[in-house]
Amino acid sequence: MKRRTVLTAALAAPFVRKAAAQTNPTRAETLILVQEYGPNSMDMQGIGAAQPVNGVSLNCYDTLIRFKRVPFADGIMTHDLKDYEPGLAKTWQVASDGMSCTFKLRDDAQFHSKRPVTAKDVKWSMDRAVSIGGFATTQMAAGSLEKPEQFVAVDDKTFRIDFVRRDKLTMPDMGVTIPFVFDSETAIANSGGDPWAKDYLKNNVAGSGAFKVESWKPGTETIYTRNDDWKCGPLPKLRRVIARDIPSPSTRRALIERGDADMSYGLPPKDFKDLADGGKIRVAAVPVPNAIWYVALNSANPPFNDVRLRQAVAWAIPYEKIMSAALFGRGVPMYGGPETNTGTAWPFPFRYNYNIEKAKALVAAATGGAGISTTLVFDAGSATIAEPMGVLVQESLAQIGIKVELNKIPGANFRGELNKKTAPMVINRFGGWLDWPDYFFFWNYHGKNSIFNVASYQNKDMDKLIDGARFAPDTATYDAQVKAFLQMGMDEVPMIPICQPFHDVAMQKYMSGYTYWPCREPDFRFLVKNA
Amino acid sequence: MRAVLFRLAGAIPTLCGVVLVTFLLTRVLPGDTATYFAGPTASAESIAQIKASLGLDLPLPVQFWRYIVALGHGDLGMSLTTGQPVRTEIVNRLPASAELTLCALILAIGIAVPLGVLAAVRQGSIVDHICRVVATAGVSLPVxxxxxxxxxxxxxxxxxxxxxxxxxxxxxxxxxxxxxxFLIDTLLAGDTETFRAALSQIVLPACTLALFALAPIARITRASMLAVLGSEFVRTARASGLSGPTVVLTYALRNALLPVVTVLGMVFSFLLGANVLVEKVFAWPGIGSYAVEALIASDYAPVQGFVLTMAILYVLLNLGIDLLNRAIDPRARRSA
Structure with a gap:
């Protein structure tokens, strides 16, 4: 295949050189992106797909609907989870009983294979997402999309979802990077008997999206080329994207500063601060919605099953120092707020601040002066931020008689450690794609005790409030429940929020059209290189 | 020829040992592959599902048997981190590491051997001091x-x-x-432009590695030359009125090369696996960084594949060195 292409090119070259020179993407139409690591699969629904695979889903596949892009600041765009624009569906209508939604597909949309997109493909893709297991199925379930019977191909161009319950997260869940549409015929033809064509789709793109994958060398480089027949939006200005995997952050920074890369993903916060202060590079900073860096205290086991001790720790965290020495200011502080919570916004600044006297008093009341020894656990993969944070916490807690031992755990073991539910203190970061406080609290505070409930916090009253908000019949009830559980979260502090992190991306000044999506991966469709 | 076959046969128990030990070691490592790859929102069922699909729920002997059978078919398994067969990845990445290491080694030899010889001939001179400083710096500065x-x-x-x-x-x-x-392929294709591009990319990483490899080569050359220069046949050669360069290069150097060649073999195999950090800094798609990434993710197959490949390389390299030694030193030929 490859040899044939080369051969044809070589034979044709003398005759078409002039034409080829006009049609090859110019450097202004080519984006050079450097990132720590690239996709490990082409299939975001597949088991074990890493974070960058979201980018493949975003750029090479289409969803029925997309979140509406809204301006954020400084030419950066973000999105509105409650407002949608057409993707593969040109129109959609929620039934009057609120228990189903009917999508009309675009007539002209076609896959990279030139096959028209049909409702049958949509059905196959949705069935796959809810059946394949792993992250995809969990994410679909978050929007009450649970079983294949919910998806109906009414006719060639009409597709319907029957809801199992009224869930405000169903429509937003249709816009994330999981329910995208495969070319089911191509996939099945190459599946080798596997009903979900897992191996084929892991290594091949079979979609309708704005970009095709021209070459993919895992761990080295991914090259995308524009799909000139894309119908679900304005034709992208970029025609070719070269995404290189550059493991060393220092090298990634050097490349962007020297102008050899157009965009650099995933630098340490100090580098983003330097670049932002330097002024030569644009740093697009969006506070990650529904995300915090936090210190979790195991509320199921001693010593932190005593709420006074949890509050003591919350008063003893050196917040300011952490913000400047660990996060270099790349986040929104989540401390020093008012005594009572009045809003429904999340995350919001808890009332705690650095106040060692209050902390000492609480510890004295709880322990009567006996010292405490405990362990603080964090992921080695995020050690750039978590390690200095841990050291500062350790130093500060020593003053109130809590002796902390730091335990850095390699990435592969970290989740296993969280699953054990025994770590007394954990520094971690959580972000939910769907930006609703009840969604965050369901994963992190609910008695269902998911892996993200790092504090193993279990409280029937809390569960009642969270469940009440998740399926609240009206806004007034919803708001009341949310306010109540936010207040309870602040009083009980199983998690001590430190800050809402920025999602930083460094890019050259001539770049425009950057859009922040829940999956945080770069969207090449709207990026423009004005060089 | 018989000696070569004999040596190769002797390597088989070593390789069997390597296969067994790497298999056991990767299993003993803490870290749960299935939990890691199940993703952030994994439920207990989906973790169990992944365990079953990877065969991790089977008893160890069964897992080992499957591994051996696959190995017999030349199948090193699948990497979970990159999603590709390990064999393809190693075949793709080994040349990158080998090219870089060879360039670095040639560069290092080109500098270290003359430096070592000069340092030995002019013992205590400025060249000797330079040799010492370069060697110390090369070893002590992390790559x-x-x-x-x-x-x-x-x-x-x-x-x-x-x-x-x-x-x-x-x-x-x-x-x-x-x-x-790439340096050879571009020349074969007659593509001088890409050759220059590839060459300019390799200069800095090769220099970095070479600096690291300089020290052992220069020091061993110097020590070995000193020993030879002090020996009786050199004195005889000098007494016979042979010129300085002839004595040093023809008589002394040839005899001093034996330990140098042995060290070269060690340095080469060491560099090949140990240039992870250089690969990281220069985004070099080599085999070392591949193995380390896999290790961090508890991804068994690439780690096993990497160790096995390195073991095979090491065996071949040692064989090559032995043959080279025979070519240099007639005594080695006779004693075998």
Whole structure:
């Protein structure tokens, strides 16, 4: 295949050189992106797909609907989870009983294979997402999309979802990077008997999206080329994207500063601060919605099953120092707020601040002066931020008689450690794609005790409030429940929020059209290189 | 020839041992592959599902048997981190590491051997001191530091060197070719432009590695030369009125080379696996960084594949060194 292409090119070259020179993407139409690591699969629904695979889903596949892009600041765009624009569906209508939604597909949309997109493909893709297991199925379930019977191909161009319950997260869940549409015929033809064509789709793109994958060398480089027949939006200005995997952050920074890369993903916060202060590079900073860096205290086991001790720790965290020495200011502080919570916004600044006297008093009341020894656990993969944070916490807690031992755990073991539910203190970061406080609290505070409930916090009253908000019949009830559980979260502090992190991306000044999506991966469709 | 076959047969127990030990070691490592790859929102069922699909729920002997059977078919398993068969990855990445290491080694030999010889001949002179300083610096400066320093000076500040983007800059196309050594493939294809591009990319990482490899080679050359220069046949040669260069190069150096060649073999195999940090700094798609990434993720198959490949290479390399030694030293030929 490859040899044939080369051969044809070589034979044709003398005759078409002039034409080829006009049609090859110019450097202004080519984006050079450097990132720590690239996709490990082409299939975001597949088991074990890493974070960058979201980018493949975003750029090479289409969803029925997309979140509406809204301006954020400084030419950066973000999105509105409650407002949608057409993707593969040109129109959609929620039934009057609120228990189903009917999508009309675009007539002209076609896959990279030139096959028209049909409702049958949509059905196959949705069935796959809810059946394949792993992250995809969990994410679909978050929007009450649970079983294949919910998806109906009414006719060639009409597709319907029957809801199992009224869930405000169903429509937003249709816009994330999981329910995208495969070319089911191509996939099945190459599946080798596997009903979900897992191996084929892991290594091949079979979609309708704005970009095709021209070459993919895992761990080295991914090259995308524009799909000139894309119908679900304005034709992208970029025609070719070269995404290189550059493991060393220092090298990634050097490349962007020297102008050899157009965009650099995933630098340490100090580098983003330097670049932002330097002024030569644009740093697009969006506070990650529904995300915090936090210190979790195991509320199921001693010593932190005593709420006074949890509050003591919350008063003893050196917040300011952490913000400047660990996060270099790349986040929104989540401390020093008012005594009572009045809003429904999340995350919001808890009332705690650095106040060692209050902390000492609480510890004295709880322990009567006996010292405490405990362990603080964090992921080695995020050690750039978590390690200095841990050291500062350790130093500060020593003053109130809590002796902390730091335990850095390699990435592969970290989740296993969280699953054990025994770590007394954990520094971690959580972000939910769907930006609703009840969604965050369901994963992190609910008695269902998911892996993200790092504090193993279990409280029937809390569960009642969270469940009440998740399926609240009206806004007034919803708001009341949310306010109540936010207040309870602040009083009980199983998690001590430190800050809402920025999602930083460094890019050259001539770049425009950057859009922040829940999956945080770069969207090449709207990026423009004005060089 | 018989000796070669005999040596190869002797390596088989070693390789069997390596297969067994790597298999057990990767299983003993803490870390739960299934939990790691189940993703952030994994439920207990989905973790169990992944365990079953990877065969991790089977008893160890069964897992080992499956591994051996697959190995017999030349199948090293699948990497979970990159999602590709391990064999393809190693075949693709080994040439990158080998090319870099060879370039570094040639560079290091080119500098270290003359430096060592001069240091031995002019013992205590300025050259000797330079040799000592270079050797000490080469060993004591960590490679990632020298690498970053070179990038900072020659790429970032001076702009003399191309962006450290890996084996080729983003706009160049890799040469079609079979060896996987870009420097050779481009020349075979007659593509001098890409050859220059590949060459300019390899200069900095090769220098970084060479600096590290300099020390053992220079020191061993110097020590070995000193021993030989003090021996009786050199005195005889001098007394016979042979010129200085003839004595040093023809008589002394040839005899001093034996330990140097042995050390070269060790340095080469050591560099091949240990240049992880250089590969990271220069985004070099080599085998070392591949293995380390896999290790961090508790991804068994690549780690096993890597260790096995390195073991095979080591065996072959030792064989090569032995043969080279025989060519250099007639005594080695006779004693076998």
């Amino acid at each position: 990632f530091f020298t690498g970053l320093l070179l990038v900072y000076v020659f790429y970032f500040l001076l702009g003399w060197m191309p962006a450290p983007l890996g084996r080729l800059d983003a706009f160049a196309t890799p040469p079609p070719g079979k060896t996987g050594f």
